[in-house]
Amino acid sequence: MSNDIKQQFWKALADSPNLMVGATGERAHHIPMRAQLDRDADSAFWFFTATDNRLAGGGPAMAQFVSKDHRLFACISGTLRRETDRAALDKLWNNGVAAWYEGGKDDPRLLLLRFDLDDAEIWTADPGIKGLFKLATGMTMKEGDLGGHAEVAL
Template sequence: MSDDIKQQFWKALADSPYVMLGATGEREHHIPMNAQLDKDANSAFWFFTATDNRLAAGGPAMAQFAAKGHELFACISGTLVRENNRAVLDKLWNNSIAAWYPGGKDDPKLVLLRFDLDDAEIWTADPGVKGMFKLATGMTMKDGDLGKHTEVAL
């Protein structure tokens, strides 16, 4: 099951790459961020941000994700690390990123963070006919009636 749910997660994230991201253990609110995915990298994704963003220093972090149709939810742990590889920046750069940085790829405020993924808890919300019937009639729900849940290493 975990490989199947992992594939569902990556597809959902590619369809809507927005997460709430925050430093682990901090009392600051999480920040909405746009994950930059690389189809060749399955254990990391990236964020463009500015030097004055509270996450720019990196460190342990958590991201929360809800798919567009709310059929999948994930809580992802990992570590934010400054990405200094210019080839990665060049590969991920696009017009929607350029709009935020007047100095382009050499803007002094530009920071590229790599989110090295550790693990995640992923939930799917797919009640099926049996689950919908139980909900509609008030029957007792059991684990799995509304979808699947698993912990996966990413």
Template sequence: MSDDIKQAFWKALDASPYVMVGLIGEREHHIPMNAQLDKDANSAWWFFTAADNRLAAGGPAMAQFAAKGHELFACISGTLRREESRDVLEKLWNNSVAAWYPGGKDDPKLVLLRFDLEDAEIWTADPGIKGLFKLAAGMTMKEGELGEHATVAL
């Protein structure tokens, strides 16, 4: 099951790569970020941000994700680090990112963060016909009738 749910997670994240990210141990609210995915790197994703963003310092972090159709939810742990590779910046740079940085790829405010993924808890919300009937009728739901849950290594 965990491989199926992990694949469903990656597919949903690719369709809508928006997550809420915060540093572990900080009392600050999490920040919406656009995850830059690389199909060749399934244990990391990246965020473009400004040097004065509270995430720019990096450290242990958590990200929360809700799929576009709310059929999948995830909480991901990992570590944020500054990405120093110019090749990675070049590969991930796009017009949506360029719109935020007037100085382009050499803008002094630009920081590229890599989120090294450790693990995730993933939930699917797919009740099926029987589950939908039970929900509509107010019947007691049993574990697994609304979807699946797994803790997976990323």
């Protein structure tokens, strides 16, 4: 089950790579960030941001994700780190990112953060015919009738 739900998570994130991200233990609200994915990396994703962003300092972080069809939900823990590998920046750079940085890849405000993933709780919301019937008729719901849940190491 957990490998299946893990694969569903990566597919959903690739389809809509927007998350809410915040520092663990901070009272500041989480902020929307657009993940940059690398097919060869299954335990990290990246964010382009500015050096004055509240997450620029890195550290323990949490991210929340909802798929665009609202059938998959995830809460992800990990660590934000400044990515210093220029090859990573070059690989992930695209026109959508370039639009935000007047100086291009050498803009002094540009910062690439890597989110190293630790683990996640992932829920799927796919009730199927049986689950929908139970909801419509008021029958007692059981775990799994509306979808799946897994705690996974990413």
